[in-house]
Amino acid sequence: MYSESFFPNIKEKIDAMQLLRSDPDFHESCYEKRIKKGEVLTRKIINNNLFFIEAGVMKFSYAKDQAFIFQHFLEPTEFLRLTEYTEELPMEYRYEAITDIVGWVIDFPFFERVLAKEDPHNFILMQHFLRTRKKFFQASIRANLDATERVYFCIYRLMYDGFHAKPNSIELPMFVNYVLLADMANVSKSLVTLVCKSLREDEILVSSKRPWTIIDVKRFMELMAQEKIPIDAED
Template structure:
């Protein structure tokens, strides 16, 4: 067993930059970049860079061989596009900046070289695998749900990046809208609009202006966990 808190500290962007800077070739292979809200970067299986997110939120979209898309939100300290083997790199990945973003663009071979010497216990890789494992579990759970439950579940997931405003209330990030919620929940936008209208009528959700507000977390949980 590995202590999770140690892995989180070791794999944090702040610590990784410190480790990378120990190598004299840091400035040659590492570049800090800024993305504006709305910027999109599309990568393929030939991508040669590792992206380490320092601040901001990304929507990461994978397109599989059947042209089916999977969407997730990535924030620090998690990494977009961290393949543990070269064969794992998907055919197409789109990174869309939901907010202004700051990240380090790092040559992947250089990154591997530093990890070999500075991370003998593979904390960075293990930390990423735990993140991927939890996201895959969530995707499997959602895949078995009906459309309405997928939306309820996704809204509750988003509480992890929302502002708690009361004992039973929260404020969602300003970038959340009908289109993004529909993508995350794998439903149509029109159905999402209709269902959220029902939540508004029940006094559970406020979406007439940004940011959206969840007025009754317990009521939303009850809708998800009610007997089918």
């Protein structure tokens, strides 16, 4: 068996663009692209391009019963699409920018050639696949919770991208609102409103202005334990 250290740390973001920029053909094979908040990219639009997110956040969803079901976010240093796993994706899916995006469109043969030379152990691809695997595993956990538990779980996941302004307090990302949280949890906006009202009354959440803030992280985690909602081992 491989030792744990054989695999790259999925929490440590490897700078793939630095490797690509070091190649003399970089400017002939890559170009920057801006994507506005709300813009949607589908399988047909993306085609065979590889897209690297430099700034901003996108969400990945798949089609079911004439609606798109949220799966996970993609953030800076992540690839929007890699051909190695596209056959495992649903037939109809889309990426939507939930903030303004700046990224790079990369010629895939160029990408393969540079990585074969500069990353012979495939740490960049392994990190990408391990990270994607974890996101889909989290999505499977979320799908098996009841509606209220899904809202709690989504808030918990958003805390990972939050700002620890002070002890026992986390500011959630600026893009968080009732509509986004309802989309993440696949529930109605009215249920999200009720859950957030309860958290406010328990003096756990402040959502009257952005950024939303978990003002008592300890009590929120106790609530997660009380509801028996799965959390990461390190928490």
